[in-house]
Amino acid sequence: MKKIVYIFCTVVFMFGCKDTTDDGPNINPNLDPPNGVQLVFPYQDALCNEGADLTPTQSTVSFEWVPNNNAEFYTVTIENLTTGNIEQYEAADFIFPVTIQRANAYKWFVEYNYQDEIKSSDVWNFYNAGPGVQTYAPFPAEIISPSMAETIAAINSVTLQWSGSDVDNDIVAYDVYFGTSNPPSINSSDIIVNQLTLSVTPGTIYYWEIVSKDAEGNTSESGVYQFNILN
Known part of the structure; x- marks a missing residue:
């Protein structure tokens, strides 16, 4: 269930999981409006x-953006x-601590409104470390194509595309x-590429899901997506 928490805070440098090195990405403090927020x-x-x-x-993570x-x-x-829980916060500054x-x-992104248009950052994944954990499951695969509820012109085959990432690589x-x-039921196992072409029938709704597997036997599920092939 989505929980909206409205919090306006000053710039806070506090305990918690925060950027303490100079090894982060290059940032540009003078972004043009169309570029949104840089994480x-x-x-x-x-x-x-x-x-x-x-x-x-639990731990405190200081989320930061430009x-x-x-x-x-x-x-x-x-x-x-891991749980599917989504939380949203309103912040007045660019460093925001969350427990x-x-x-x-987790995945996270930042948005703001500019001239009645929503400007959004990229979506980033991360794994919040836990005590005694030596290996981490892959992030759920990111579905690229077909997108959720996409309608596709009448064709006889479709190429499923996705991307995967893992803290342990x-x-x-x-x-x-x-x-x-x-x-949906299992169609293909142990695919080592990020796409698969399958036969489809016009006038049919299809469902699909990707399960990512790592070398330690950990798995993650993308969740079920669907698309429709027109007649």
Whole structure:
């Protein structure tokens, strides 16, 4: 369930998981309006393991992005990829501390409104480190094509495309679930590429899902997507 929390804060440099090195991405403080927000930290597809832990199960992450003069305030969206819980916060500044679960995967992005148009950052994944965890499951595969609920002109085959990432960089294969029922059944196992071409029938709705697998036997699911082939 989405929870909206409205918090306006000054720039806070506090304990928690925060950027403490000079190894982050190059940033441009003078972004043009169409470019939206440039994320800084937590790093993309990285393990967040710095800072003080509040409890054995929670820690504070200081989310950071490049400030944009066109933004009166920012909306920060954080999704727990392990539980599916989504939270949104309003922030007046570009560093925003949030207490989140340890040993969980997350994705996050930042938006603001400019001249009645929503400007959005890229979407970044990260894994919040947990006590005693030696290996981490892959991030859920990102579905590229067909997109969710996409309608496709009448064709006889479709190419499923996705991308995968992992903190440990040890993804070894993907299982593809595909069919006309939801949830779909297994179609192909241990695919080592990021696409698969399958036959389809016009006038049919299809469902598909990607399961990512790493060298340690960990798995993650993309969630079920659907598309429609027109007659």
